[in-house]
Amino acid sequence: MKPASMPAAPRNLLEVRDLSVRFPVTANGGWFTQRQESLLAVAGVSFAVPRGETLGLVGESGCGKSTTGRAVLQLLRPAAGEVVFDGLPLHTLWVKRGRSWAWGPELRDLRRRMQMIFQDPFASLNPRMTVEELLAEPLRNFGFPSGPERRARIQSLLETVGMDPRVIRRYPHEFSGGQRQRIGIARALALGPDLIVADEPVSALDVSIQAQILNLLQQLRANLGLTMLFIAHDLAAVRLVSDRIAVMYLGRIVELASATAIVSAARHPYTQALISAVPAPDPVAEKTRQRIVLQGEVPSPLNPPSGCPFHTRCPLREDRCIHELPELRELAPGHTVACHAVSAPAGRG
Amino acid sequence: MLTKDPYHEAVLTVRDLRTFFRTDDGVVRAVDGVSFSVGRGETLGIVGESGSGKSVACLSALGLVPRPPAYHPSGEVWYGGRDLLQCSERELEALRGDRLAMIFQDPLTSLNPYLRISRQLTEVLEVHKGASRAEARRGAIGMLERVGIPDPARRIDQYPHQFSGGMRQRVMIAMALLCQPEVLFADEPTTALDVTIQAQILELIADLRQSTGTAVVLVTHDLGVVAGSTDRVAVMYAGRIVETGATEAVFARPQHPYTRGLLASTPRIDTPPGSRLEAIPGLPPDLGHLPSGCPFHPRCGRVVDRCREEDPSLTVVSAAHAAACWNSEATA
Numbered sequence: 001m002k003p004a005s006m007p008a009a010p011r012n013l014l015e016v017r018d019l020s021v022r023f024p025v026t027a028n029g030g031w032f033t034q035r036q037e038s039l040l041a042v043a044g045v046s047f048a049v050p051r052g053e054t055l056g057l058v059g060e061s062g063c064g065k066s067t068t069g070r071a072v073l074q075l076l077r078p079a080a081g082e083v084v085f086d087g088l089p090l091h092t093l094w095v096k097r098g099r100s101w102a103w104g105p106e107l108r109d110l111r112r113r114m115q116m117i118f119q120d121p122f123a124s125l126n127p128r129m130t131v132e133e134l135l136a137e138p139l140r141n142f143g144f145p146s147g148p149e150r151r152a153r154i155q156s157l158l159e160t161v162g163m164d165p166r167v168i169r170r171y172p173h174e175f176s177g178g179q180r181q182r183i184g185i186a187r188a189l190a191l192g193p194d195l196i197v198a199d200e201p202v203s204a205l206d207v208s209i210q211a212q213i214l215n216l217l218q219q220l221r222a223n224l225g226l227t228m229l230f231i232a233h234d235l236a237a238v239r240l241v242s243d244r245i246a247v248m249y250l251g252r253i254v255e256l257a258s259a260t261a262i263v264s265a266a267r268h269p270y271t272q273a274l275i276s277a278v279p280a281p282d283p284v285a286e287k288t289r290q291r292i293v294l295q296g297e298v299p300s301p302l303n304p305p306s307g308c309p310f311h312t313r314c315p316l317r318e319d320r321c322i323h324e325l326p327e328l329r330e331l332a333p334g335h336t337v338a339c340h341a342v343s344a345p346a347g348r349g
Numbered sequence: 350m351l352t353k354d355p356y357h358e359a360v361l362t363v364r365d366l367r368t369f370f371r372t373d374d375g376v377v378r379a380v381d382g383v384s385f386s387v388g389r390g391e392t393l394g395i396v397g398e399s400g401s402g403k404s405v406a407c408l409s410a411l412g413l414v415p416r417p418p419a420y421h422p423s424g425e426v427w428y429g430g431r432d433l434l435q436c437s438e439r440e441l442e443a444l445r446g447d448r449l450a451m452i453f454q455d456p457l458t459s460l461n462p463y464l465r466i467s468r469q470l471t472e473v474l475e476v477h478k479g480a481s482r483a484e485a486r487r488g489a490i491g492m493l494e495r496v497g498i499p500d501p502a503r504r505i506d507q508y509p510h511q512f513s514g515g516m517r518q519r520v521m522i523a524m525a526l527l528c529q530p531e532v533l534f535a536d537e538p539t540t541a542l543d544v545t546i547q548a549q550i551l552e553l554i555a556d557l558r559q560s561t562g563t564a565v566v567l568v569t570h571d572l573g574v575v576a577g578s579t580d581r582v583a584v585m586y587a588g589r590i591v592e593t594g595a596t597e598a599v600f601a602r603p604q605h606p607y608t609r610g611l612l613a614s615t616p617r618i619d620t621p622p623g624s625r626l627e628a629i630p631g632l633p634p635d636l637g638h639l640p641s642g643c644p645f646h647p648r649c650g651r652v653v654d655r656c657r658e659e660d661p662s663l664t665v666v667s668a669a670h671a672a673a674c675w676n677s678e679a680t681a
Contacts, residue, residue: 060543061514176632206398207570211614211628218625233543236616240624259622277544278618279551279573283597286577293552294545297513 010087012048013227019045019081021071041067043251054228056242064251065231069197112191119200121180125172132168138190157186178209197229247271250309257335267337316341359386360564361532366424368409377636379405381588392565394579402588403568407534412441447477450525454537460509467505473527492523515546536568584608587644594670604672606649
């Protein structure tokens with residue numbers, strides 16, 4: 001391990017290289033027999049997030065976006081690859097306890113700098129704890145003593161997320177979904193983290209409340225200088241809060257570009273289909289738009305296709321797509337795409 | 350029972366429907382004076398957020414809300430010359446699954462996990478159409494093929510868990526359409542699905558509507574789905590319709606501040622990154638303790654004294670476009 005005497009803080013707060021996550025699964029092998037198999041949920045994902053930036057991860061169910069977020073925070077032990085947080089290689093900070101792996105002390109201590117916001121504000125808060133207890137818990141775990149100072153900290157956290165600080169004696173069931181999500185955000189902010197992984201933070205909320213939470217996240221990011229990994233299936237919401245966006249399909253990043261370019265200059269046929277499938281709240285545009293309706297469904301990650309994972313549904317499929325996995329290639333500065341059919345930038349050599 | 354249908358131009362007409370629930374906390378006014386109709390081959394969108402009453406309105410129309418705890422202080426649901434609210438459970442059962450069908454958000458809760466798909470599909474035809482086993486099976490396979498299930502002759506003998514979410518939703522649509530219903534209620538039919546699969550399912554419903562003339566009532570929270578798939582729309586808030594009209598007119602010139610707020614809160618794919626959304630402040634009201642006057646007034650940016658005292662009713666603002674707002678009436 002490197003000592004903390006590095007010359008300057010690295011520009012990227014988070015660097016992920018070739019990250020893979022495997023899940024063991026039990027498959028039926030016939031009468032009374034079972035086979036142990038494994039499912040590659042994340043298959044070699046690489047990206048970097050500079051300080052103060054938000055990277056959006058989008059994709060449909062089962063694409064590995066949430067698993068990537070969890071592996072970044074080391075809530076899951078990666079099967080391979082590196083996760084470097086502020087120059088610290090997190091994947092090396094695990095220790096072996098008997099036959100299983102556990103967080104080493106440094107990793108546990110780093111927890112305060114990396115926090116998660118969850119999708120379901122109904123499931124992520126202990127229903128038997130008051131708001132004060134919910135927010136005191138992370139503070140206590142990291143040695144913040146009880147007393148008027150802690151209460152003041154809790155009250156200021158509530159104000160930060162736009163809630164009345166007088167609610168500290170109430171229980172989660174007394175709040176609406178949007179307010180619960182605010183409490184979840186306050187909990188994530190309690191220890192002053194540098195990195196927030198937000199996993200579908202608005203998808204369980206109603207439209208009018210979604211907008212309130214999206215605005216809050218943007219405001220917090222600006223005021224607190226947070227670095228964020230924003231994971232969601234809703235491309236329009238992701239685009240609003242992200243600087244750059246990575247599109248995932250079957251455990252891999254297929255395209256990564258600025259939030260502007262991912263929509264205005266999408267190159268991967270999957271990204272293009274995804275964009276064309278997002279319905280616009282505009283009847284006139286909906287009537288005239290050409291929708292790329294993909295055939296078939298996402299293949300099972302238990303039995304992924306050969307070659308390019310998207311070839312079974314791809315309108316641009318060529319022979320080599322069936323056999324050869326396309327690498328991510330930079331087609332324009334900061335715009336990378338993994339596709340054989342679009343490897344040459346249009347109009348240029 | 351009345352036998353004359355006074356609203357014969359529409360296939361189904363709901364008039365002044367109220368569905369209240371008696372609870373320990375008092376009376377919850379889930380649906381509070383809702384009227385709408387849907388014609389042959391037409392799609393009506395009902396849009397609103399959780400608790401707006403959009404699902405309860407449809408379930409009430411089909412007699413699927415248990416009474417008690419629910420009761421209807423007022424309302425008529427006219428279909429085929431009958432008021433469904435006055436029909437017996439036996440009469441309703443004969444209509445449901447045959448002339449009137451419903452598909453739900455979560456296909457897993459409406460398909461029996463213990464029965465093969467074949468059994469669940471053929472039962473519909475045997476019960477309602479008196480088809481023989483073999484006829485019913487042929488009909489069911491044909492419908493599975495129409496809704497885009499590959500290899501239907503083999504897959505019909507599988508169980509629901511052997512289908513993916515999108516395929517299960519197709520099975521449910523197939524089940525709902527087997528008897529060629531005159532009215533199809535679709536309650537958030539694509540909410541549980543990924544967007545690329547959502548596009549497939551919406552296209553399927555549109556194709557079937559065109560080829561069979563089924564009237565569709567599409568309930569959703571998603572303004573994008575409404576914009577792309579409906580002819581007319583009704584926006585619900587706190588148990589009532591606050592704005593209704595031709596979909597294009599409502600989106601082009603929204604009159605009710607709630608409709609405008611919903612549109613402004615919805616990020617679009619072309620919204621510039623980093624923009625702030627114009628969120629609607631506050632929360633939807635508690636249906637057991639509605640505010641005085643207009644139920645939206647505590648969240649409204651254009652509130653005037655009258656809004657706090659008097660409840661506005663739907664008022665025509667232009668041809669086939671109405672809104673329940675004191676301000677919109679003033680501009681009309």
